[in-house]
Amino acid sequence: MAYPANYRYTREHEWIEVNGSAGTVGITDYAQNSLGDIVFVESPKVGDKVEKGKVFGSVESVKAVSDLFAPVSGTVTAINEELAGSPEKINTDAHTAWIMKIELSDPSEVDSLLSVEDYEKFIKEETGH
Amino acid sequence: MANGFIGTPRKVTAHLTQNEALSFEKSSPGKKAYRLPPLDVPEVDPASLLGEAAREDTGVLPELSEIEIIRHFTRLSTWNYAIDLGMYPLGSCTMKYNPRVNEFVSRLEGIAEAHPYQPESLSQGSLAIIRQLQDCLLEITGMDAITLQPAAGAHGEFTGILLARAYHQSKGNPRKHVLIPDSAHGTNPATAAVCGYEVINIKSNAQGGVDVAALEQLVTEETAVLMLTNPSTIGVFEHQIHKIADILHAKGALLYMDGANMNALCGKTRPGDFGVDVMHLNLHKTFSTPHGGGGPGSGPVACKKILEPFLPVPVVEQDGDGVLHFNYDRPDSVGRVRMFYGNFGMFVRALAYILANGPDGLRQTTEDAVLNANYIRKKLEDLYELPYPTPSMHEVVFSDKRQTKNGIKTGDIAKRLIDYGFHPYTTSFPLIVPGALMIEPTESESREELDLFIDAMRQIAREADENPQLILDAPHSTRVSRLDETTAARKPVLRWKAPAASTPLAPDNSPAKEW
DSSP states (O other): OHHHHTOEETTSSSSEETTTEEEEEOOOOOHHHHHHHHHEEOOOOOEEETTSSSSSEEESSSSOOEEEEOOOOOOEEETTTTTHHTTHHHHHHHTTTTEEEESSSSSGGGGGSSSSHHHHHHHHHHHHH | OGGOOSHHHOOOOOOOOOOOOOHHHHOOTTTOOOOOOOSSSSOOOHHHHHHOOOOOOOOOOOOOOOOHHHHHHHHTTTTOTTTTSSSSTTTTTTOOOOHHHHHHHHHHHHTTTTTTTOOOOGHEEOOOEEHHHHHHHHHHHHHHHEEEEEEEOOOOOOOOHHHHHHHHHHHHOOOOOEETTSSSTHHHHHHHHTTTTTEEEEEOTTTSOOOHHHHHHOOTEEEEEEEESSSOOOOOOTTTHHHHHHHHTTTTOEEEEEEETTTGTTOOOGGGGGGSSSSEEEEETTTTTOOOOOOOOOOEEEOOOGGGGOSSEEEEOOHHHHHEEEOOOOOOOOOOOSSSSSSHHHHHHHHHHHHHHHHHHHHHHHHHHHHHHHHHHHHHHTTTTOOOSOOSSOOOOEESSHHHTTTTTHHHHHHHHTTOOOOOOSSSOEEETEEEEEEOOOTTTOHHHHHHHHHHHHHHHHHHHOHHHHHHHHHOOSSSOOOOOOHHHHOOOSSSOOOGGGGGOOOOOOOOOOO
8 A cells, every 4th residue: 555645654653644733643554454453442532642752542453452652742632533433444544544633742843754755665674575 | 175285184184073052052941950958947038138239030040951061061172272182382372281290289188178268287288388389499590589479470570560669669769661672572561561660662683682782771770670581582592681680780770580481491590690680480381380271370479689578478487496387577568469379279280390300300391392492493494484593492483474475474374283283373473573473382292293293384384385275264174264353352242141032030949850
C-alpha cells in the first residue's frame, strides 16, 4: 500500500496528517501488517495531554499488544469511536482509519518526523528486503 | 489429506477420536450420579440463615450419570497433546518431562495430606522440605536469600521488583525507571508498570545482546532496576553481564534476572556470581514441575543480602534446637504475596527432581538441553533463516524470511507441524525477530525424537517451495483445522448460556433414580 506523501511518520510506525495546528494520528500499513488482525484499540480520552515520544494508547492484535507513541505533543480533541466496534478498519485501510485527533502544542515538532521517503527507506531497513 | 504429505510422516497416523458435546448439552433433567440417604436432620430454610443471599433458583448444572461424565472427560482427554505423548518444543517455555519420581514423592501420605493449618510441631517435615529446597536453589543460583511464595514467573517478577522498590525506598528514593531490553518477555514491562515504574526500552545489538554503550547512557540515579533475561529470549548468553552489572551498581541501580531460561545455566554458572541482585526461578520450567494445564506454577525469588529484609513473610527459620518455624516478625517485609506458603506441592516435586539428579545430573541436564538445541540448529540452518548467528544456548530462534517469499509465515509452518505429530514451537516471539520460530527441545528429547522433528521441519520447508497451499490449509489431520482466532478475540463468547426454554428452574425433588 502506498504511504501518503502529505503524512509524516515515526520510527514507531505512527503517521500524522498535519493541518495548521491540528493533527490526525494513526498507525501505518507496515504496522498493521506486522501486528496482524487487530482486535482492540485502546485510545486516549478527549482532553488528555499527549507528549511526543510517549505512550498514548495501545493496539492489540491476535499476536501481540503494541504501545502507541505520540508523534508530537498536544491535546486530544477527538478519538475515532468507530474503532471500538470495528478495530479491523485499521487492517483494511490503516492510512484512513485514524485513532486520535490532536491540537498540537508545538507545530515545529513536526519537522523532526520522517518524510514519506525517509519512512519507506526506514521500513526497508527494518525488514531487510 | 494423506495424499497431501510429501514423504511419510513417520510419527503419526489417523486415529479415531469421538465427538463430544458440552456436558451441559448432554444433560437431561433428573439424571444423577449419586443417591442420597433420606434426610435425618431437621430441614432448614436457606433463607432463614442466608437472608437475601439465598438463591431463588438452583442454577443450571449438567445432569449426567457417572459413566457419562467419566466418558465425557476421558474423551476430551484423548484430544489432548501433552509432553507424555511427544516433543513439545515451545521456545521459552521449557516444556520438559515431569519425572514420575516427582509424582510418587508428592503422593506420599504424610506429604499429600499435610495441611497448612497443622501446627508447626507437626509440620517439621514439610518445613524441612521448604528449607532444603531453599538451600538447593540458593546453591544453584549463588544468591543469599529466597522466598518460595510466588505462584509463577510473572508473580515472581512482581515480588522481585517489589523488593527492589522497598530497597530503594529504604534509601529515601524509590526511583523512577526500569530498563528492559526489547527482547524481553512481555511480563517484564507489565511488572515494572504495575510496581509504579516507567519502562525504558533498550534496543538489542546485532548479536542479540544488550548494547552496553547505550546502556551506559541510559542508567542514571533514577534507574531502579534493569530487568534482564539471561540467556536472552533468542537463546544467547549475555557475555557482558559483568560489565552490565557494574554499570548499574555504579549508579546504585539493581540487576534483576528473569530466570525463565535458567535451564541453560543450571549447574554451569550462577547468577549470584555474575552480578545479579534479584531473580526469579520457574520451578515449572527448569525444575520439571508440571507446566500448563497441569500446573500450578511456582516462581521462587532469590536475592542478595541487601534485599533480604524485604522478603515476604513468613520466612522459615531454624532455632538453636534444630526446630523449624515460621517467622512473621519482619518489620521491613513487603508483606505476604501468596496465601499460606506458596504452591507447596511444587516444592516437593522440584526438590525430588534436584535430589534425584544431584549436582552432576543437573549439569548434564543443562548440557543436554544446549546440545539438543544446537543439534536442531545445525540440522535446519540450511533451510531456515538464522537472524542471529551468535551461538545458541538452550533454544534456537529462526525466522520465516525464506518461506515468506512463498507466502508462508511462521504460524503456517507451526500449523503444518501439527500434521507431523508435534506440538508447534513458539511463533512470532521474541518480537525483535520478525516471523520468529522459537524452538526449545529441552534435554528430555532423545536423538530419535529430535530427528523426527528435524525431518518434519525439513519436509515442511520443501512443501513451502513446492506446494505452499498445502501449508496454508494445514492442519489437515486434526479434528478442527484453522480456528477463527480473530473473531474469537474481537467477539469473544466467554461462557455457555442455556437455551431459555430448556432450563429447569425448579429444584428436582423427585426420588433419586439410578441410571
